[in-house]
Amino acid sequence: MSRLGLIRNPKSQRNKQGGGDTRAQAAALLGFYFAEPATPAELRDTLADFAHDGVDTICVDGGDGTVREVLTALPAAFGDRPPRLAIMASGKTNLIAADVGTPGHGLKALERLVGAAQANRLGEKLTRRPILSIIWPDSEHEPVRGMFMGGGAFTRGTELANSHIHRAGFTQGPAVAIAMAGVLGRALIGNDQHGWLAGEAMGITIDGHPAPDGNRFLFLATTLERLILGLWPFWDHGAAPLRYLDIAANPPRLLRALPALVKGKPRPWMLDSGAYRSGGAEVLDLALPRPFIMDGETYPAGRIRLSAEDVVDFVIPS
Structure with missing residues (x-):
């Protein structure tokens, strides 16, 4: 038994x-x-x-x-x-x-x-x-394990949801989605007073290969296979355990890109722009200037390494 x-x-x-x-x-x-x-x-x-x-x-x-x-x-x-x-x-x-x-x-x-x-x-x-494992190679913090992390606009959106929108009665994924939509809506009509679209100076290495330099507007990584509300902003990840989304600062025609982006079906012009990148990896090394979010919790900035060597079985009674 x-x-x-x-x-x-x-x-x-x-x-x-x-x-x-x-x-x-x-x-x-x-x-x-x-x-x-x-x-x-x-x-x-x-x-x-x-x-x-x-x-x-x-x-x-x-x-x-x-x-x-x-x-x-x-x-x-x-x-x-x-x-x-x-x-x-x-x-x-x-x-x-x-x-x-x-x-x-x-x-x-x-x-x-x-x-x-x-x-x-x-x-x-x-x-x-x-399981998504994050370590700080400089041993500044204890390792943490979860299944979904994000930085850049995702951190800001989560902070906004926690401070305002949860209090209004919205919970779970809709709160972050509402926060992101509100800020992006203002930014896209020229009221980006907090500089979200300008992004952050992240450094990213994918399986030992440096990603293009420059500020990032948004970075996400997960070991999940689906999200809520039908969202799946990842593509070209194959069977790799880590799936990531990497959006450059000031991404072109972001409003036009959003419907395809959230479904993981980028248009050719999005790929040609070089601003919308996604894929799969075994190991991701990040250098983050600001904190990031891991399964709802804020963690310190710095150099971090993401990997997914361990697996866990989840059960549902039949």
Whole structure:
């Protein structure tokens, strides 16, 4: 029989909206294998206990940030044999769950998972994904693992969404999309007062090959295979584990390019311009002058290396 553990974030969006009953039921169903760690150190200790006791499937009850924290802490506890994960999507942003699948959220989802574990059916439906690992080669910061990162306009859009739009009641991907649309709308009619289109002086190396020099308006990288709202601004990535989008500063005819860009189907003139670039990679080396966003969290600027050597299986009970 599979042994199921649950990591729950009581501060995630849906769990804050009346999760007391779910918490009590989770504790009753799972006992020692239910935890709400409040700090990274507590999370590491909890995962070490799970590993010691043979937990082979971990349910993550939270959003992308909670999944990121669990993915980051897994290697220290489980080494090179990670457990399977099941994502109960209960955060503001649930990009990961939208791609890998979810049993839902709340008590009904947990009961499905427990029932499947008891019947030894948790491994019947698996989605395997590479994990995006980021290290600072100068050892300035601890490594972090997740599935989606962005810099340039994406950082600014996320900061704007967090400070204004989430408060207005918008959650998940629409908040960042609304923020980006508002700023880009102003910029494209000549009111780019904050200089978004001028971009940032990023340095990018793709599998050891330097990308063209110059400022970047936007950079994205992911190991996901689909995003929410039908968005997929990547192309020519093949089977490479890292998919990236690299848009130069002051990209020509951006408004005209957007419909094709968000679908990953660039027009020939976009490719000819050299401003709209996408592809796949094993390793990306970035030099960032400003912070970047990894699964909803802001991380410091500097030299970073992205890779995707590790994989994790995500489960949905059948």
